[in-house]
Amino acid sequence: QVQLVESGGGLVQAGGSLSLSCAGSGRTFSNDAMGWFRQAPGKEREFVSAINWSGTITRYADSVKGRFTISRDKSKNTVYLQMNRLKPEDTAVYFCAATRGGTTITVASGAGLDYWGQGTQVTVSS
Numbered sequence: 001q002v003q004l005v006e007s008g009g010g011l012v013q014a015g016g017s018l019s020l021s022c023a024g025s026g027r028t029f030s031n032d033a034m035g036w037f038r039q040a041p042g043k044e045r046e047f048v049s050a051i052n053w054s055g056t057i058t059r060y061a062d063s064v065k066g067r068f069t070i071s072r073d074k075s076k077n078t079v080y081l082q083m084n085r086l087k088p089e090d091t092a093v094y095f096c097a098a099t100r101g102g103t104t105i106t107v108a109s110g111a112g113l114d115y116w117g118q119g120t121q122v123t124v125s126s
Contacts, residue, residue: 001026002026003025003115007020009121011125012124016086018086019081021079022036022096022117029077029098032101033102033103034098034099035070036070040089040091047107048061051071052104057103068082069084083122091124093119
């Protein structure tokens with residue numbers, strides 16, 4: 001069974017940091033672009049960040065640029081999201097996703113994503 005499992009969410013004060021992980025199992029994601037999305041209560045899911053298969057190309061939503069960093073460890077089949085200088089508006093459920101053989105543009109579009117995790121809650125208090 002192919003799975004993406006997120007971890008690392010929690011409650012943090014504004015200005016603080018959290019590091020999310022997304023571990024893949026059931027197949028290798030080494031050749032896939034992967035990314036993070038988030039969904040706040042009452043809002044649609046939105047793109048946060050993406051990384052290409054080799055880790056050499058990254059893409060960010062304007063709202064998180066300069067504060068969040070995406071990375072991956074292919075040996076661990078895992079993608080990470082380091083979130084710094086968190087704001088209350090970053091509060092959401094964060095999901096990771098992967099597209100078979102796709103690009104960061106594919107991920108950012110939100111369409112054609114083949115695998116999704118179950119999400120992890122991030123809450124930023126003011």
